[in-house]
Amino acid sequence: MASRPTYNVADLAKIANDMRIDIIEQTHCAKSGHPGGSLSIVELLTYLYFVHMRVDPANPKWEDRDRMVLSKGHAAPGLYAALAERGFFPREELVTLRKLDSHLQGHPSLKNTPGVDMTTGSLGQGISAACGMAVAAKIAGKDYRTYTIVGDGESQEGQVWEACMFAAHRKLDNLCIILDWNGLQIDGAIEEVMNPTPYAEKLEAFGLHVITIDAHDFDQIAAALNEAETVKGQPTVIIARSIKGKGVSFMENKASWHGSAPNDEQYAAAMAELKK
Numbered sequence: 001m002a003s004r005p006t007y008n009v010a011d012l013a014k015i016a017n018d019m020r021i022d023i024i025e026q027t028h029c030a031k032s033g034h035p036g037g038s039l040s041i042v043e044l045l046t047y048l049y050f051v052h053m054r055v056d057p058a059n060p061k062w063e064d065r066d067r068m069v070l071s072k073g074h075a076a077p078g079l080y081a082a083l084a085e086r087g088f089f090p091r092e093e094l095v096t097l098r099k100l101d102s103h104l105q106g107h108p109s110l111k112n113t114p115g116v117d118m119t120t121g122s123l124g125q126g127i128s129a130a131c132g133m134a135v136a137a138k139i140a141g142k143d144y145r146t147y148t149i150v151g152d153g154e155s156q157e158g159q160v161w162e163a164c165m166f167a168a169h170r171k172l173d174n175l176c177i178i179l180d181w182n183g184l185q186i187d188g189a190i191e192e193v194m195n196p197t198p199y200a201e202k203l204e205a206f207g208l209h210v211i212t213i214d215a216h217d218f219d220q221i222a223a224a225l226n227e228a229e230t231v232k233g234q235p236t237v238i239i240a241r242s243i244k245g246k247g248v249s250f251m252e253n254k255a256s257w258h259g260s261a262p263n264d265e266q267y268a269a270a271m272a273e274l275k276k
Contacts, residue, residue: 124160
């Protein structure tokens with residue numbers, strides 16, 4: 001695999017901040033969407049698309065590209081921000097989120113959006129599709145890697161655990177599962193709705209290699225993703241402790257921002273904070 005570009009944390013932080021602006025812009029224009037869980041995965045997406053993954057915006061269907069499946073498909077504004085910033089489509093198109101004639105719908109569409117590797121939205125199904133991509137690479141003798149971002153609320157789905165069991169059984173060491181653990185879902189704290197923790201102990205018992213990091217620390221993200229590539233015979237899960245609504249102070253750690261768009265006043269406050 002070709003060497004990756006070196007990264008500068010300040011440069012990545014600037015990209016991440018621009019992506020947060022994009023997320024607020026998208027959801028405000030659409031008057032709907034999911035800003036909270038999009039903001040919590042910004043650093044993860046930034047590092048994946050700008051440093052770690054082998055992708056080509058000029059050739060989105062490149063056969064040997066790395067794959068990224070957003071299993072928590074409701075966080076589409078975050079993925080769209082990453083793809084636009086990386087050059088898969090013009091940034092100006094972001095304001096068409098959820099419009100009837102737009103290719104940027106409320107959940108990612110493989111058919112309609114350049115750079116999207118799997119249509120997702122029904123929780124639990126994305127990680128299963130990612131397992132299939134990893135198996136396909138093994139069968140074809142390809143060295144591309146598959147990444148998938150799973151939500152902590154999503155992890156209450158039985159299909160997520162079935163996929164983990166399958167991945168371990170098939171020894172999918174070319175699969176990296178990233179668990180966005182922000183602690184909140186649409187109805188409140190995950191521990192109160194239906195507690196899926198302790199994650200590390202359960203995932204290790206299922207036969208996966210587990211790494212726990214701060215989801216907003218680029219150095220920790222880099223170290224975890226690099227470690228995942230050295231693991232043989234096991235899939236890796238990166239448990240990424242994150243803050244829902246990260247970067248917009250009045251959205252942080254509030255379940256109410258799971259699926260609520262900012263109104264005009266909230267939009268102005270968020271943009272002022274992000275543009276400082």
